[in-house]
Amino acid sequence: MTALSGQEQEMVALTAAFVDERVRPRVREFEAGDHYPEPLIEEMKALGVFGLLVPEEHGGSAVSTACFARVTEELARGWMSLAGAIGGHSVIAHLLRTYGTPEQQAAHLPRMADGSLRATMALTEPSGGSDLQAMRTTARLDGGTYRVTGSKTWISNAQHAGLIGLLCRTDPDADPPHRGMGVLLVEPGEGLTVGPKIDKLGYRGVEACEIVFDDMAVPASALLGGEPGRGWVQMMRGLEVGRIQVAARAVGVAQAALAAATRYAQERESFGQPIWRHQSVGNLLADMATRVQAARLLTADAAQRLDAGGRADMEAGMAKLFASETAMQVALDAMRVHGGYGYSREYDVERYFRDAPLMILGEGTNEIQRSVIAAQWIARHRV
Template identity: 50%
Template sequence: MTTSQPMAFDAEKESLVLDAVERFVERELKPVAQRLEHADEWPAGIVAGMREMGLFGCIIREEYGGLGLSASTYAKVVERIARVWMSVSGIINSHLIMAACVQRNGTEAQRQRFLPIFASGELRGGLALTEPDCGTDLQAVRTVARRDGDHYVINGTKTWISNGIHGQAFAVLVKTDPQAQPRHRGMSLFICEKGPGFTSTRKLEKLGYKGIDSAELVFENFRVPAENLVGGVEGQGFKQVMSGLELGRINVAARGVGVARACLEESVAYAQLRRTFGKPICDHQAIALKLADMATRAEAARLLVEQAARAYDVGQRCDMEAGMAKLFASEAAVENAMEALRIHGAYGYSKEMNVERYYRDAPLLCIGEGTNELQRLIIARQLVERDPI
């Protein structure tokens, strides 16, 4: 069962939400981001604040207790958070992909049961897709669920799962028919709450993107009620996950815009303060050209995100638009981070400066929610499908 209701744009609501997020970011995130990131500490107080603001229900419809934001507004929320600390935007992203899978594909009983507690943040979690031997090729997952009366029994391992330690529930992609051909017809999606047989085994250490917990999840004869099968029908999991990843890729693209803009803003400010040869370095052509390119990349990325979010809001298929936004914005973040480091010189290499953190965070965006190489393939295939000879 799939529902995809167009989201109406509410300018007044957007303004109120974005103002509240801006105040929250300035008051709660900015003073502690550098310290918590370097300590790789899960930001319990910030998560509590986001829960109080209703951000765990950003895209969940109001009838289920959420804020009912359009993807366009949600992308702006993500961008504002990512400009200060990208990791925090990831805490709500994975959770909301799970929620989107239920909202778009779940039965009405599942929506009534799960969405209100997802929206309140009472039950938080994410999406469990990746496995030790399976990343981009999701059809190769080996985690299996077999029917046993009114339950399914799940066995397998998932890895690099965001919110894996502090989350309580996950949308888990499994094989209910490992022999199915094509393979995607044997895949199903379950909402699994932690319990006997479902554990987080370890926190995975990362180069950047710290603070948010990335973990390995292990299922050993884990029993999940059959009523937790999203949509109530086996074999729909791959399609359901793909629809959720459209929102995820818009989120990652919005993060890219946030990081790209943060790099630009820090560089513009520093280039006016730092002086060489008797003048601010922004007056040197070499630096001015870098700033111009950084600004252009950030603005182009923002416009691509807006285009993808609008398509998502009206219920159109937007894997190409989301792929374009994710591809360009993530690469813009990486390029701007490198240029920001160069503009800051030795100071950019210091842990005292934010640009060092952006430089470590940005590469994740080229990998997460599908590698940029995969995005290029999706874009190319859609170009041919949408304009056949």
């Protein structure tokens, strides 16, 4: 695992301190009522979290993907929703710095770096789920303007985003469909309706909504990179960052659940000794700790490959798959260690158990991840 620079280590440490001193004492204040954590978001802006993947010349810090993953892990350790608040934003920052025209970079990246402009990505459609090539949202070029029609759902930060990275069909007749897709950098305005937030099991505080485009006019200059037909390739590369970020979120939730179980197993006694000394509980802790460390290393490996300039879709898929399943299992085992108290809102483990499923379902379901991993594995090991 590549070591972080001194500046990157400091960023991770500052985030950890923010989580312990500012986030953990206030989570329930926002989470129980599903309230947007505006005060914490403002502190994250000041910390520089929104500019982690923005180049320095545009006001960001341009840390490595490995550092970005560790910062994400720390945020999720405190509250997974805060890590979600920078998820799509960071994917769009990565896409802009990699594919954006100089004009697009200058228009968006400086404000994204300080958090005054928050971005999200719009991929999933109500009828399509993970089948992105079946999307129906279209953008037809009319002179110098795209006319956008369609809908997307499960869009995180939809009510607070000032920029939407919209994957849509710019050439509906293209065969195969992915050759006719583009990413439009859409700013909210006439023709765009953001629906009410979806009432979710977990991942509360940060909204997820359906958004509807009704013949919305978007300038042709908003096409990412300015070259038609490149959107699928661009977004798939962006999702490598997105899946590493989701994996890191899962590691953070799993780490928090493990820490809670570790503390409780030492404080709680039965039959005259701490419960961790009972083999059934001790074995749970051993397996939990092993899984969390393995998930962290898989995530770091995917980040390192991306930082080295290589294709990381298989590695990011592996990290996302394993880390998300780990988070779910570790959260469940933490509840087992706590016994009946794990089912009570008095303890945080019930929240970890509610938050963990999102990482299994989001950024491409784990069933999709397995298909991606299998295809890439065969491609790299052909007989």
